[in-house]
Amino acid sequence: MSTISVTVNGRTYQSDVEPRTLLVHYLREQLNLTGTHIGCDTSQCGACVVHINGQSVKSCTVLAVQADGAEITTIEGLAQNGQLHPLQEGFWEKHGLQCGYCTPGMIMSAYDLLQQNPNPTEDEIRHGLEGNLCRCTGYQNIVKAVQYAADKMNGSGNSPGE
Amino acid sequence: MIPGEFQYFAPTTVDEAVSLLQQHGEDAKLLGGGHSLLPAMKLRLTTPAVLIDVTKISDIKGVSVNGSVTVGGGATYHAVASNDAVRSACGVLADCVAQIGDTQVRNRGTIGGSLAHADPAADLPAVALALGATITAQGPGGARTINADDMFVEMLTTALEPNEIITSVSFPRLGAGAGAAYEKMRQPASRYAIVGVAAYVKLGSDGNVAEARVAVTGAGPKATRQDATEAAITGTNGDDAAIAAATDKAGEDMDYLGDIHASEEYRRAMVKVYTKRALAKAIAQARG
Numbered sequence: 001m002s003t004i005s006v007t008v009n010g011r012t013y014q015s016d017v018e019p020r021t022l023l024v025h026y027l028r029e030q031l032n033l034t035g036t037h038i039g040c041d042t043s044q045c046g047a048c049v050v051h052i053n054g055q056s057v058k059s060c061t062v063l064a065v066q067a068d069g070a071e072i073t074t075i076e077g078l079a080q081n082g083q084l085h086p087l088q089e090g091f092w093e094k095h096g097l098q099c100g101y102c103t104p105g106m107i108m109s110a111y112d113l114l115q116q117n118p119n120p121t122e123d124e125i126r127h128g129l130e131g132n133l134c135r136c137t138g139y140q141n142i143v144k145a146v147q148y149a150a151d152k153m154n155g156s157g158n159s160p161g162e
Numbered sequence: 163m164i165p166g167e168f169q170y171f172a173p174t175t176v177d178e179a180v181s182l183l184q185q186h187g188e189d190a191k192l193l194g195g196g197h198s199l200l201p202a203m204k205l206r207l208t209t210p211a212v213l214i215d216v217t218k219i220s221d222i223k224g225v226s227v228n229g230s231v232t233v234g235g236g237a238t239y240h241a242v243a244s245n246d247a248v249r250s251a252c253g254v255l256a257d258c259v260a261q262i263g264d265t266q267v268r269n270r271g272t273i274g275g276s277l278a279h280a281d282p283a284a285d286l287p288a289v290a291l292a293l294g295a296t297i298t299a300q301g302p303g304g305a306r307t308i309n310a311d312d313m314f315v316e317m318l319t320t321a322l323e324p325n326e327i328i329t330s331v332s333f334p335r336l337g338a339g340a341g342a343a344y345e346k347m348r349q350p351a352s353r354y355a356i357v358g359v360a361a362y363v364k365l366g367s368d369g370n371v372a373e374a375r376v377a378v379t380g381a382g383p384k385a386t387r388q389d390a391t392e393a394a395i396t397g398t399n400g401d402d403a404a405i406a407a408a409t410d411k412a413g414e415d416m417d418y419l420g421d422i423h424a425s426e427e428y429r430r431a432m433v434k435v436y437t438k439r440a441l442a443k444a445i446a447q448a449r450g
Contacts, residue, residue, distance in 0.1 A: 002170060019170035019213070022200075041163050042201055044351060046266065055240070055269040061200050062270070065170050066193075066215060112265060130353070131264025 004068040008033065009077030017064045023057075024048045026064035027074060035075040035104050039133070046132030049105040049112075050074045056112035058131070075104035078111070086149040087111055096145030098136035106132050110146045119150060165203035172215040176222060176300050176329055179214055183325040184302050186212040192327060193217070194236065194275030197267050222274070222329050227251045230335055235274025235328035243268060251335040253447075254342035254360065258289045261346055263353050274328035277313065280320050280384065282419060283354035287314055287385035289344050291377035292360035295333050301326035317383035339365045341447030345440040346380075347432055349423050355380030356424045357432040359412075361440035363400070365448050371400045374408075376437060381429040382417045390414060391437060400445040405438060412437035 001016045008031060017026055027033045027050065036059060039047030043061040050059045051073040078085035087107045090096060097103045106129065113120060113128035120128060125146045126139070134142060173179040183190055190212035193199060202208045216222065222236035227247040233255075242248055243260040262268055262276075262285050276286040277297060290297075290310040297308045301323055313320050322328070336342055346358040358379040366372035374392045379385040390411035398404035413433030418426035 018167070020165045020167055022164065022204075025164070041204070043197055043267070046264075049266060056266050057269055058266045061197055063170070063193075063196070063200070063215075065172070066196075066217065068172075109265065128265060131266045 002065050002068075004065055006064075006067050006070055006072055008072045009074060015064075019063065019065050021064045022060055023050070023062040023064045023067055023072075024059035026067075027059060027072075033074050033076050037101055037104055039101065039105070044131075044133065045102070046105040046109060046129075047102050049108040049132065051108060051112065054115070056109050073108075075107060078107065085111075086152040087114070087146070090145035090148035090152070091142070094141050094144040094148050096137065096142045097134075102132060102134045102136075106134065106142055110149065113146070114150055114153060118154060120146070122147070163204035165200065166206060166209040168203075168210055169212045170215065171212065172218045174218050174220070176219055176327060179216055179219060179327050180300055180302055180325060182212075182214045183327070186214075188324060190214055192275075192278070194272040194278075195238065195267075195270035197263070197271050198275070198279050198281060216274075216327060217272075222327075224330075227335070231255060231333040233273050233331050233333070235272065235278075235330055237273050239263075239268035239271045239273070239276075240265075242273060252293070252333050252342075253336070254289060254293070254344050254362075255333050258285050258344040258360070261285060261344070261348070261353070267353075273331055277331065278320060278322055278328055280314050280318050281354070282317050282383050282385075283349075283356070283358075283380045284385075285344065285346065285355055285358050285379060288355075288358050288360040288377040288379035289342075290331070290333075291385055291387055292344075292362040292375045293333050293342060294362075294375060295331055297328055298330045298332070299323075299326040300329050305329065311387065314384045314386075338450070339448055341444040341449070343440045343443035343447065345436045345443065347436060357381050357429055357436050359433065359436040359440040361437070361444040363395070363441070363444045363448050365400070369399065369449075371395050371398055371404075371445070374441075376412070376441065378413060378416065378433050378437070381413065381433050382419055386416045388412050388416075388437065391441075395441060400448075402442075405441050405445070408441060409434050409438040 037047040039045035191210040222234040239259040249256040295310040342362040364373040376388040395408035420426040
């Protein structure tokens with residue numbers, strides 16, 4: 001067992017983990033943060049994307065011990081004071097999900113994208129979400145959801161009514 | 163899927179990592195970004211008893227551009243792809259790493275990890291060969307340099323000793339009269355190269371191709387220089403006919419691998435297509 005100290009969504013945890021514990025299992029099973037999903041478990045589908053120190057990563061392919069000392073943000077950390085994050089709101093408003101399994105990872109990847117590129121083109125959104133697979137939507141409404149969030153975060157206010 | 167049990171170390175210096183490697187010998191593996199190693203461990207294709215995490219060694223994460231472009235072995239693809247100085251001094255390197263995997267892979271994967279793992283479909287080995295990169299590795303006896311040409315021995319096997327760690331990789335700055343390009347057919351899900359071709363050319367004062375290096379990845383067991391293509395383009399004026407003639411010789415003298423994504427025959431054909439594109443782009447860039 002190793003002892004790690006991580007800050008997840010602003011709260012600091014000291015935990016004992018086996019070195020082989022994957023970050024996604026630690027988040028889901030030790031911290032009960034089950035918003036982060038396990039999809040393919042082979043670092044392709046992106047359902048498990050969380051942020052480590054501000055960068056999006058696939059948490060099925062990171063060891064929990066590697067996150068020692070890090071700040072982690074999961075989907076549970078986006079809403080503030082009961083207010084959905086613009087991305088969460090965008091997925092709601094634009095019907096960016098059907099079954100919802102990929103949604104937490106999609107949103108966390110989109111969050112990384114919008115931090116680096118606050119005003120992405122449609123192509124840039126599709127490129128930025130390359131690491132996330134959705135088997136329901138055909139991606140169209142996911143792209144619209146990210147555009148909605150970008151507009152809202154940029155304060156243009158154009159998108160909601162279209 | 164959960165990896166087998168192992169002991170975990172996270173050294174903060176290269177010396178410490180090397181001495182752990184010496185201590186644990188063949189039982190130990192270095193962990194960089196982990197996007198090749200951890201999936202293999204989850205499938206129990208490999209079960210190292212000891213993992214030495216090199217991502218906490220800050221000395222090997224730097225990226226600097228002076229007379230050449232020097233990238234730490236632990237620098238991530240993202241750190242290289244997003245570095246403006248790298249992009250202006252050696253654009254092909256930034257272009258190549260920006261095409262690896264997806265954002266999340268690039269946030270974790272490292273330059274040293276890619277070269278040390280030597281996956282047959284990895285992108286970076288082709289660019290390292292075409293640019294004549296120099297790899298610096300540190301072992302118990304100190305540091306030594308390995309030319310990219312000597313690095314890739316066979317599939318997943320390099321010239322590194324088991325107790326060595328890649329501390330940095332040096333790529334040339336592409337000055338006036340030089341051009342380089344990496345052209346890739348990617349597997350749409352994994353984004354590994356089905357075929358990737360890197361080409362470097364340097365023009366002489368007469369405007370003809372004075373020097374050329376071309377390397378293919380993805381098609382066979384290891385990244386491979388294309389000597390016949392290089393010889394055919396060198397000394398020519400680099401026009402379409404010269405490129406076509408050189409391209410004809412590409413991929414003739416190498417081993418191929420086929421898989422569910424592409425047969426050997428298809429890869430052989432695509433080596434020519436992508437060699438042509440890479441050479442044309444490199445020559446156009448060299449001409450400014």
